[in-house]
Amino acid sequence: MIGGSGSWRIQLASVRSEGEAAAEWRRIAGRHPDALGGLSMQVARVDLGDKGVFYRVQGAGADEARAKSVCAQLRAQNVGVWLSVPSFSGPASVGRGAASSTPVAHPRAVVFGCAGLEVTPDEAAFFRDADPLGFILFRRNCDNRDQMRRLVDDLRASVGRPDAPVLIDQEGGRVARMRPPHWPAHPPMGVFGALAGRDADAAQEAAWINGRLLAHMLAEVGITVDCAPVCDVPVEGAHDIIGDRAFSRDPAVVIALARATAEGLLAGGVLPVIKHIPGHGRAFADSHAELPVVEADRAALEATDFAPFRALADLPLAMVAHVVLKAIDPTAPASTSSIVVREVVRGPSIGFGGLLFSDDLSMNALQGDPRTRAEAVLAAGMDVVLHCNGDLAEMRSLIGAVPVLSGAAAERWARAEAMRHAPEPADIAALTNRLAELLARPRPDGRERTMEEWIFQVTAVALPAIIAITLHEAAHGFVAWRLGDDTAYRLGRVTFNPIRHIDPFGTVLLPALMFFTTGFVFGWAKPVPVNFARLDHPAATWCGWRWPGRGPTSCWRWRRR
Structure with a gap:
């Protein structure tokens, strides 16, 4: 057991006052006495900046x-709960026995990728000697x-640790290393x-x-x-490297949905990684390509960017x-800034205590x-x-620059591993x-249409129609005009300008209303003005023509009998 008897806490609800907290405890404990019997109430105060104190x-x-x-019992009764990280008594307190104590392993403080679909002999030899903490997989590794x-088995065998972590970025949408079919x-x-904008409870479920489904796929x-969920809060005009990878522009929505996602992953035996602490949502550049610099002041960062990470710091x-946070350290990105790590990530702004x-x-x-x-990020913390x-x-x-895990890092990793367990039955x-039902998705890929997709679909319908109308009219x-009436010509209707x-x-x-309500399109163009009295035998003349300058127009005439 970790951290001594009775050190685990079960998070049941989040309310706005201590009085509400006590009332909520009584309500939940009264409804679920078998599950919560013998436990005591504890209230933790959390300051979410402009969102207030919870x-x-x-x-x-x-x-x-x-x-x-208890968590399994309550979730089976549709009660949203999660476990809080227990307090640790020391860096060596790992294991499951009542009084067991197993030394924490200290592999090298690095996670490596590999080149392809299998571990090469050179890679295996290198990993054996380097002994990295773990490995990370990308699209190139997934067939x-x-x-x-x-x-995965060969990577773990290369370092001789069957519990070596293997990471992946499997968020959903465009960031998915494991894909159909x-x-x-x-x-x-x-x-x-x-979905949260329509039904907050349905969105959390x-x-x-x-x-949970992501965890099932990974655990197989x-x-x-899993390097998810994304807890960034994007702003208007920010680079779309985050975009729909983020839950919302509202920190409260991000907190609720990121918490739910993380708990689903944990229920499936997979550890979540919240990212990109202390926030990437305001970046106007893609950090894969260049260094983003965030100009926002400290108050704005505290109120929005830091809020999800502060709420999920357990x-x-x-x-x-x-990403450079200019208001805190204008000289270095957060990952290489000891100021940002000390004052924000580990400090009171967020208070993150994990790895x-x-x-x-x-x-x-x-x-x-x-x-x-590598030296810069390690020096930053x-x-x-x-x-x-x-x-x-x-x-x-990197080998000469990256040491083994520090004692504090090893303790944090042991704490993380203690939260991982065999997948709960599902x-x-x-x-x-149920997910399909909640999302009410008509599309097979489960995504709602983005604005770009709506524009493309409307354009795909409207543009051919406009071209056809223009040519026809x-x-x-x-x-x-060729048959003798120049009314349309004088009014500018013999033109390829669709506006005319x-x-x-x-x-x-009318077509727009029908498209968005029925999917069926009907309409008409502006009629072409024709003075039939001026036409040369309109009912009896067929006329063919060639492009200007390429020859005379020829007509064939016949009379009705």
Whole structure:
């Protein structure tokens, strides 16, 4: 057991006052006496900046087994709960026995990628000697279930640790390393934020289920850590490197849905990594390509960007952004700034106590060679560096710069591992159906249409229609002109300018209303003016023409009998 008997806390609710907290405890305990019997109430005060102060209602006094059993019972009755990280008595207090004590392993403070679908002999030899904490997989490493299972097993075998963590970025949407046809597509996190605007409870349930289904997919191939959820709060005009990867622009929505997603992952036996602490949402550049500089003042950052990470500071793992926060340290990105780490990430602004990963060292936001970058992030206070591109020469260059895990980092990792457990029983088919029901998704990929997709679909319908109308009406006017009536020509209707042929109601308003209500389109263009009295035998003349300058117009005439 971790941290001594009775150190685990069960988070039950979040309210706005201590009085409400006490009332909520009485209500929940009264409804679920079998689950909560013997536990005591504890209230934790959390300051969320401009969102105000909240009070977390917790059941205290349970050991690990009891706490997890209570959570399972309450979740089965549709009560949203989660476990709080227990207090630790020391860096060596790991294990499951009543009084056991197992020394914490100290591998090297780095997570490496690999180049392809299998571990090469050179990679295996290098990993054996380097002994990294763990590994991270990308799209280049994911082909099918059997292949991934072998790859994960071989990576762990290379370091001789069957519990070595294997990480992946499996968020859903565009950030998904494991993709159809071998794995199901999951929606981006923005879909759950959109649902929250319609039904907050449904959104939280959907986010939890999504996290549980992601965990199931990862656990099948042996992956134990998902670099999700994204807890950034994007602002208007920010670079879309975050975009729909974020839940919402409202920190409160991000907090609720990120918490639910993290708990779903944990229920499936996978550790979540909250990212990109202390916030990437205001970045107007992609840190993969260049170094973003955030100009916002400290108050704005505290109220929005930091708020989700502050509320989720009890989770075990976080990834630090390569973003400059000018109001705090204008000289360095957060990942290489000891000021940001000390004052914000570990300090009162956020108060994160778990293990810190750097974002990928290979990203162009950082300067210098890989060794220099690794030294910089470790000096700033990262616990573990990520090197993801699988370049063996670069990985070799890091060995002299990256030490083994520090005692504090090893304790944080042990604490994280203690939160990971065997997946709780779940009916995956039923959860999949329930998620589809909650999202009410008409599309097979489970995504709502983005604004870009709506524009594309409308354009795909409207543009051919406008071209057809223009050619049709111009042809009417041209034929009338060639047959003797120049009315349309004088009024500018013998033209390829579509504006001349559009009727505001018949060509624009009516078709638009029908498209968005019925999916069926009907309309008309502005009629072409023709003075039939001036036409040369309109009922008896066919006329053909050639392009101007290419020959005379020829007509064939006949008389009706």
